[in-house]
Amino acid sequence: MTEALARLPKMDRVLDAPALAAVAWRREVIRRVAETLLAQLRARVRERGDTAVPSAEEFARSVAARLDALFDRHPTRVLNATGVLLHTNLGRAPWSRDAIEAAIAAAGACDLEVELGSGQRGSRFAWLRPALAAVIGAEDVHVVNNNAAALLLACTVLGQPGGVVLSHGQMVEIGDGFRVATMAAAGGCRIVGVGSTNRTHATDYEAALDPARGAPASAILWVHLSNFEQHGYVAEVALPQLAAIARARGVPLIADLGSGSLGEGLPPREPTIASYLEQGADLVLASGDKLLGGPQAGIIAGRAALVEPLRRHPMARALRPDKVTLAALHATATAHARRGAIALPLHRMVGLDPAQLQARAAAVAAAIPGATVAACEATIGGGSLPGDAMPSVAVRLEHGSPSALARQLRLGTPAVVGRVEGGALWLDLRTVEPDDDAALQAALQQALDRVAR
Numbered sequence: 001m002t003e004a005l006a007r008l009p010k011m012d013r014v015l016d017a018p019a020l021a022a023v024a025w026r027r028e029v030i031r032r033v034a035e036t037l038l039a040q041l042r043a044r045v046r047e048r049g050d051t052a053v054p055s056a057e058e059f060a061r062s063v064a065a066r067l068d069a070l071f072d073r074h075p076t077r078v079l080n081a082t083g084v085l086l087h088t089n090l091g092r093a094p095w096s097r098d099a100i101e102a103a104i105a106a107a108g109a110c111d112l113e114v115e116l117g118s119g120q121r122g123s124r125f126a127w128l129r130p131a132l133a134a135v136i137g138a139e140d141v142h143v144v145n146n147n148a149a150a151l152l153l154a155c156t157v158l159g160q161p162g163g164v165v166l167s168h169g170q171m172v173e174i175g176d177g178f179r180v181a182t183m184a185a186a187g188g189c190r191i192v193g194v195g196s197t198n199r200t201h202a203t204d205y206e207a208a209l210d211p212a213r214g215a216p217a218s219a220i221l222w223v224h225l226s227n228f229e230q231h232g233y234v235a236e237v238a239l240p241q242l243a244a245i246a247r248a249r250g251v252p253l254i255a256d257l258g259s260g261s262l263g264e265g266l267p268p269r270e271p272t273i274a275s276y277l278e279q280g281a282d283l284v285l286a287s288g289d290k291l292l293g294g295p296q297a298g299i300i301a302g303r304a305a306l307v308e309p310l311r312r313h314p315m316a317r318a319l320r321p322d323k324v325t326l327a328a329l330h331a332t333a334t335a336h337a338r339r340g341a342i343a344l345p346l347h348r349m350v351g352l353d354p355a356q357l358q359a360r361a362a363a364v365a366a367a368i369p370g371a372t373v374a375a376c377e378a379t380i381g382g383g384s385l386p387g388d389a390m391p392s393v394a395v396r397l398e399h400g401s402p403s404a405l406a407r408q409l410r411l412g413t414p415a416v417v418g419r420v421e422g423g424a425l426w427l428d429l430r431t432v433e434p435d436d437d438a439a440l441q442a443a444l445q446q447a448l449d450r451v452a453r
């Protein structure tokens with residue numbers, strides 16, 4: 001091992017090697033990346049007894065490859081052929097052309113905080129706030145970075161001093177280990193857990209809010225069960241009943257909806273922000289990049305008297321979205337305001353007719369030996385109803401190793417992400433933009449050529 005360690009390439013020789021002589025990167029950047037790779041190599045020799053040590057020139061080539069990969073454009077474009085419309089790992093809702101153009105226009109100097117008529121200082125929310133309020137159907141709206149930020153802000157400000165009451169049945173984990181209850185508490189708000197996993201009653205909430213208690217809770221938090229369902233011996237307090245309890249005790253009812261449907265063009269089973277407000281929620285929290293079909297953002301919609309203190313709180317400044325987000329979100333609100341079918345990619349995908357998908361899949365499969373067209377199910381995903389599946393159509397490849405083919409597709413240009421299931425690779429056409437069908441076909445052809453080699 002010490003002999004192998006002694007043979008590790010020397011940094012000066014690596015930096016002077018021909019493979020790094022003409023690269024586009026600064027010398028100090030090359031050195032830092034090379035040092036990281038060298039440390040990994042040293043660890044492999046020490047821990048696994050690896051004795052195959054590269055020459056300085058070989059190592060320099062691997063440093064050059066690493067630099068090229070590191071400073072290539074990331075994240076890169078992917079064709080989503082998973083059949084999951086809102087795929088969190090693939091960036092959730094794809095933006096509309098209008099949203100992309102609005103974001104590009106805002107990326108340079110823009111009238112973010114200046115009122116052009118008067119030349120005076122303005123608010124970055126001046127146009128977005130009334131536009132969103134009008135399409136959502138809410139008295140007032142505030143926007144933060146994402147729904148998690150909305151939850152943090154609402155609970156931190158409105159949950160003082162007694163904390164928020166939350167049913168144990170709604171202590172949802174949303175993904176990557178993040179839980180609604182701990183996010184709500186992250187700003188110092190106490191969480192008063194009530195009820196049990198399967199059953200929570202009105203009396204549980206009432207007890208937590210009872211002024212006779214030492215420190216009654218200051219607000220009620222309701223969380224939409226966005227990624228699972230409960231069946232069997234279960235009971236939860238319906239939103240209108242909870243609203244009546246909140247009103248009787250004079251505390252706000254905060255409803256974390258997550259998915260944030262506005263209704264039009266989406267399955268009617270999806271709860272809308274407006275329906276939560278109508279059922280008596282004082283504030284509804286939702287994501288911008290789920291069923292709203294826009295950029296990542298946190299929407300706080302509801303009573304102006306409650307939205308205002310959130311907007312004024314110091315934390316709001318830390319959670320405020322940037323101009324590019326605001327521009328894309330405004331374009332998304334505009335799409336919701338226009339007459340007719342909603343011109344957002346998400347809504348177009350939901351509205352696709354299986355017969356159209358069948359024709360597109362047949363056209364893609366026609367040029368690919370061994371590819372067939374098969375019926376499948378697409379899902380909305382991203383915190384919409386877990387049972388919400390819709391009929392879809394896929395190009396199906398029963399290839400020798402579907403996972404090897406799936407890997408080659410992911411590594412192609414553009415990258416394509418499909419689904420491996422039942423010994424086959426499925427490329428669901430519902431989540432692929434029709435304009436990308438030709439690119440999908442070409443990528444598939446290339447991936448098949450690569451696995452054949």
Ligand SMILES: *Cc1c(COP(=O)(O)O)cnc(C)c1O
Binds near residue numbers: 256287298383
């Ligand atoms: C998705 C979701 C969140 C988190 O939203 P982000 O915009 O990803 O921060 C919070 N609560 C519920 C109920 C959700 O579905």
